[in-house]
Amino acid sequence: MVTKEDIFKAISTVKDPEVGFNLVEMGLIYDAEYNPETKHVQVTMTLSTKACPLHQMILQWVEEAVLRELPEVESVDITLVWEPAWNISMADENVKKALGGGA
Amino acid sequence: MAVSTDFAPPFKLIAPYFIIGVIDLLLAVMLLFQIDITAITQTDATTIAWVHLFLLGFVMMVIFGAMAQLVPVVLEVGHFAVDLYYIIYPLLFVGSFMMSYGFLFAPGVLPYGGVVVLISLLVFIFETFLTINKVKKFNTVMTSVVIANIFLFLGLLFGITMALGFAGEITVNLQWLLRAHVYLVLFGYVGITIMGISMVLLPMFWLSHSFSWKPVKTALWLLSVGVLFVMFSAIIEKELLAYAGYILSLLSLVFYIYQIYIIYKTRVRIENDIYKRALVFSYVSFVIALLLGAVGFLAGNERIFIAAGFLTLLGFVSFLIVGHLYKIVPFLVWYQRFSDLVGKQKVPMLADMVPARSAIYGYAFNTTGVILGTVGILLGSNAVFQAGVSFLFIGSIFVVKDIFYMINFKG
Numbered sequence: 001m002v003t004k005e006d007i008f009k010a011i012s013t014v015k016d017p018e019v020g021f022n023l024v025e026m027g028l029i030y031d032a033e034y035n036p037e038t039k040h041v042q043v044t045m046t047l048s049t050k051a052c053p054l055h056q057m058i059l060q061w062v063e064e065a066v067l068r069e070l071p072e073v074e075s076v077d078i079t080l081v082w083e084p085a086w087n088i089s090m091a092d093e094n095v096k097k098a099l100g101g102g103a
Numbered sequence: 104m105a106v107s108t109d110f111a112p113p114f115k116l117i118a119p120y121f122i123i124g125v126i127d128l129l130l131a132v133m134l135l136f137q138i139d140i141t142a143i144t145q146t147d148a149t150t151i152a153w154v155h156l157f158l159l160g161f162v163m164m165v166i167f168g169a170m171a172q173l174v175p176v177v178l179e180v181g182h183f184a185v186d187l188y189y190i191i192y193p194l195l196f197v198g199s200f201m202m203s204y205g206f207l208f209a210p211g212v213l214p215y216g217g218v219v220v221l222i223s224l225l226v227f228i229f230e231t232f233l234t235i236n237k238v239k240k241f242n243t244v245m246t247s248v249v250i251a252n253i254f255l256f257l258g259l260l261f262g263i264t265m266a267l268g269f270a271g272e273i274t275v276n277l278q279w280l281l282r283a284h285v286y287l288v289l290f291g292y293v294g295i296t297i298m299g300i301s302m303v304l305l306p307m308f309w310l311s312h313s314f315s316w317k318p319v320k321t322a323l324w325l326l327s328v329g330v331l332f333v334m335f336s337a338i339i340e341k342e343l344l345a346y347a348g349y350i351l352s353l354l355s356l357v358f359y360i361y362q363i364y365i366i367y368k369t370r371v372r373i374e375n376d377i378y379k380r381a382l383v384f385s386y387v388s389f390v391i392a393l394l395l396g397a398v399g400f401l402a403g404n405e406r407i408f409i410a411a412g413f414l415t416l417l418g419f420v421s422f423l424i425v426g427h428l429y430k431i432v433p434f435l436v437w438y439q440r441f442s443d444l445v446g447k448q449k450v451p452m453l454a455d456m457v458p459a460r461s462a463i464y465g466y467a468f469n470t471t472g473v474i475l476g477t478v479g480i481l482l483g484s485n486a487v488f489q490a491g492v493s494f495l496f497i498g499s500i501f502v503v504k505d506i507f508y509m510i511n512f513k514g
Contacts, residue, residue: 013446017437019310019372020452049307053111053176053434054442061445068446087312088371099310099372 002070007032007041010069014061016048019099023062027090030081039074041066046086055080112171112185114439118510120168120188121432123196125506127160128421129499132492134203140480140488143409146281152206157416158288159199159220165424166296167191167227169431174234177244177303183233187226194223217266221259228256243320247299250327254291257334258284276340283337290352291330297423298323298359305363308378308430309370318362325355349400356393360386376454377462381426384470388418410480417495418473425469425502429457432509441514456512458505465501468494 011032012024023029023045031044043062047055063076088096134153143150171188175181182188201216231252238245261284268275302319305311332348335341363386373379392414399407433456441450472495479488 015445015452017441017445017450017453018308018434020454048310051176051303051307053172054438057438057442057445064446085312088310099374 001036002034002041002072004032004034006070007034007043007066010066011043011062013065013069014058016058017054019048019095021091021095021098023058025092025095026086027092027095028086029062034073039072041070041073041076043076043078044081045078046081046084048086050082111175111438112182112188114435116185116188117168117171117435119192120164120171121428121506122510123192124161124165124168125425125428125499125503127156127164127196127199128425129496129503131157131161132495132499135476135492135495136489137207138488140485141483143480144405148206152203154416155206156199156203158293159195159202162293162420162424163224164192164195164199165428166293167195169300169427170227170231170296172431172435173300173303174231174248177248177299178234178238180234180237183230183237185230187230191223191227191230194219194226198223214266214270217262221263224255224259228252228259243316243323244299244302247295247302247323250323251292251295251299254287254295254327254330258287258291261287261334261337279337279340282345283334286330286333286348290326290333293420294326295323295330297420298326301359301363301366304427304430305366305382308372309366310372311366311369312371314365314369316362318358318365322355322358322362325351325358329355353393353397356389360390360393377429377457377459377466378426380463380466381422381429384466384473385419385422385426388414388422388473392419406480406483410477413480414473414477417476422469422473428502428506429462429509432506433457433512436509436512440512451512451514456509458508461501461505461508465498465505468498468501470498472496472498 008024008029011029012022015022016026016028019026026048028047029043029045033042034040035042043066045062047058052058059078059080062078066073066076088099091099131153134149134156138149138153167188171182171185198216198219198221201212202220203216205211205213205216231248235245235249235252241249261280264273264275265277265280265284267273268277268280298319302316329348329351332351333345334348336343336345336348392411395407395414396411399405399409399411430453433453437451437453437456444450472491472493475491475494476488477491479485479491
């Protein structure tokens with residue numbers, strides 16, 4: 001059985017090349033759910049900016065990471081949301097500390 | 104905003120804009136060695152040649168290259184015909200060089216250079232407007248792109264009219280036309296483009312969030328009306344209308360700087376990298392240049408006014424552009440060379456692609472050069488000015504070297 005934690009761990013292999021942190025510790029992944037009957041994963045996430053030029057690539061990397069890290073998963077859907085808008089308080093403490101803001 | 108990388112043009116199309124742009128920056132700095140600061144005026148041939156090489160060869164070249172990449176991001180549609188960008192940069196490079204050469208040594212070359220530049224800019228405007236035509240719903244940044252390009256087109260019309268006047272084909276008041284031409288291109292196009300693109304790039308690179316956009320929206324409208332006032336003042340030859348335009352422009356810039364301050368204060372990323380250093384120096388230079396410009400204007404002192412212009416172009420505009428190149432070029436190279444390898448092998452981070460130490464050396468030389476150059480103009484001292492230009496020359500070599508380093512980065 002694939003858990004939410006498993007999915008988050010799989011997505012944490014994807015790094016934002018600009019800031020150097022993975023998407024999970026950045027707080028960009030809002031939710032993830034696995035349907036054992038359809039073997040389908042549904043990810044709800046956001047991006048740090050609407051103008052992100054890597055928009056589509058990041059979604060593709062997330063999909064590839066889930067399929068690569070979790071062999072039992074057969075398909076992935078990603079819902080990109082802008083509400084709630086991302087802010088630094090959603091990131092892990094190590095990210096806040098490293099970036100230096102949001103304290 | 105549904106941004107797509109599907110619309111991204113190939114890097115081989117954009118790279119020449121940045122390479123030629125920084126080489127033109129180096130050439131423009133070398134041309135500064137020819138300027139006699141004790142006799143400088145706003146309208147002598149060397150000054151005009153320098154302004155055209157700097158603005159067309161460096162500023163416009165880099166802006167156009169950035170626009171090839173950013174227009175799809177900002178407008179959320181693909182280019183109408185992105186391949187047209189393959190002919191814009193050679194024409195702009197040759198035309199700007201011919202114009203500068205014409206101003207300096209051979210006036211006969213000037214109209215030919217002007218026509219080549221004209222064709223290049225018209226192709227750019229034509230492509231941009233046809234791309235804009237695909238947009239269904241406009242936001243503020245998109246509107247700024249539209250307004251900026253309308254002003255660029257009007258600036259070109261004034262430039263052509265001036266050229267016809269120079270050639271004796273028509274009788275016009277060249278002083279008024281020059282004012283409108285400079286204002287439309289410098290404030291109308293470059294100014295509004297910088298404001299609009301700042302709204303996208305600064306919050307993106309600094310991860311700034313939860314702030315109001317009202318100051319920059321106000322700034323955009325004030326500057327647009329200000330530019331229109333100055334343009335119409337040139338048509339009806341009314342000084343009062345021009346002054347109203349200047350005041351609106353000044354107000355606009357105050358709002359814009361306030362917006363930048365807000366973005367800066369709400370930023371999450373506070374690392375002291377080359378981007379942050381360049382942008383802080385850029386905006387501080389701009390504030391000082393505005394104060395100098397106001398003093399020069401009120402005192403009727405052309406030297407102070409020229410110092411303000413020097414600080415605006417080489418302090419504000421140049422550092423703003425170069426600072427962004429240290430962000431944009433690594434991104435484009437990374438996207439082209441490494442993005443497909445994500446998840447398959449270890450890829451570099453964008454920061455790994457920036458030659459940090461070399462960038463800081465360049466920054467140190469360039470900041471020293473701008474400060475000495477400005478002081479040299481204010482003092483009317485060729486020795487101090489040329490010392491500043493020497494620093495700028497070495498700083499520009501570092502910039503050129505760094506751009507090549509980032510473009511050739513292979514991990």
